[in-house]
Amino acid sequence: MSAAIRVGTRGSALALAQTTQIANRIAAAAGAEVEIVQVTTHGDTSAEPLSSLGGTGVFASALREALLAGDCDLVVHxxxxxxxxEYPGLAIGATPKRADARDVLCARDGFTLATLPQGARVGTGSPRRVAQLRSVRPDLEVVDLRGNVDTRLGRVVEGDLDAVVLAAAGLGRLGLLTTFEPEFLELSAWPTAPGQGALAIEVRSGRLERTLVRALDAINHPTTQATTMAERLVLARLEAGCAAPIGAMAAIDDGLLFLTATVYSPDGAQSLVSSHAATPESFSIAHLVDAAQDVSERVARDLLSGGAADFAPMKVTS
Structure with a gap:
């Protein structure tokens, strides 16, 4: 590893904002200089719908290749x-504390999801959000949407769309929550993507420099690590890609690890929900991981036995 710790990131405004926050924390914890390395991914350059590109993994592959090639020492996803x-040669080195996991609706003229006019045009590139919108408001025209946050919001400002659905965490990291005053969609009725609101710091497998290990330990958040693991294990156990219409939310409360997951049919006409809880033996990382594995297996088993695979595209390659 070079004297400066090189942090790889996509070049979008959101990616740079969240990576800069992480880089500053790593620099402080490691007592070392940090250099940000921008990497262009296929997902950034293609205008095709996300589903036709093979899922959101298109944003990760170039970063991972740069990491394996030694162009950077860690990457922020x-x-x-x-x-x-699992990706051969790489491992998750840290999971910082999660931001807001909710989705938000950014609409013109102060409209909410309930008050949008019949036939209003709402933009999203997420199959999950498409299914949820069609489930709640089948009268809406859902428009496939790509581009960075500014581009998406710009289509509402320009009048091309009546609203867009975005992640609250992204708007928050860009300082746009107070600017657009969006409607927050509560997780109990509108579960979001496994891992939404959280960042993952990926490193090469094997022995790491001591200063980097110290920095990763300092920014890791055990609760976030356990809850995001539980959510993503449901996705993995269902053999679903990252773009499948699945919402999941895990939380630790009163000594229990709770997990709820919902699978939607693409048209939003059907959905299945499963909720379970596990009791970690302690709040050590090892016991939290055991609890996450246990609860995710039970939730996934429920969904499959309930027929989730019959109405959702459960084998999307990511």
């Missing part, structure tokens, strides 16, 4: 964009 399958 939005956890919801990271495929669930």
């Amino acid at each position: 939005s956890f919801k964009d990271l495929p669930t399958a």
Whole structure:
């Protein structure tokens, strides 16, 4: 590893904002200089719908290749964009504390999801959000949407769309929550993507420099690590890609690890929900991981036995 710790990231405004926050924390914890390395991914350059590109893993592959090639020492991912399958030669080095996991609706003229006019045009590139919108408001025209946050919001400002659905965490990291005053969609009725709101710090497998290990330990958040693991294990156990219409939310409360997951049919006409809880023996990382594995297996088993695979595209490659 070079004298400066090199942190790889996509070049979008959101990716740079969240990576800069992480880089500053790593620099402070390691007592070392940090250099940000921008990497262009296929997902950034293609205008095709996300589903036709093979899922959100298109945002991760170039970063991972740069990491394996030694162009950087770690990379910062939005956890919801990271495929669930293990990647040879790489490992998750840290999971910082999660931001707001909710989705938000950014609409013109102060409209909410309930008050949008019949036939209103709502933009999203997420199959999960498409299914949820069609489930709640089948009268809406759902428009496939790509581009960075500014581009998406711009289509509402320009009048091309009546609203867009975005992640609250992204708007928060860009300082746009107070600017657009969005409607927050509560997780109990509108579960979001496994890992949404969380970041994943990926490193090369094997022995790491001591200063980097110290920095990763300092920014890791055990509760976030356990809850995002539980959510993503459901995705993995269902053999679903990152773009499948699945919402999941885990939380630790009163000594229990709770997990709820919902699988939607693409048209939003059907959905299945499963909720379970596990009791960790302690709040050590090892016991939290055991609890996450246990509860995710039970939730996934429920969903499969309930017929989730019959109405959802459960084998999307990510």
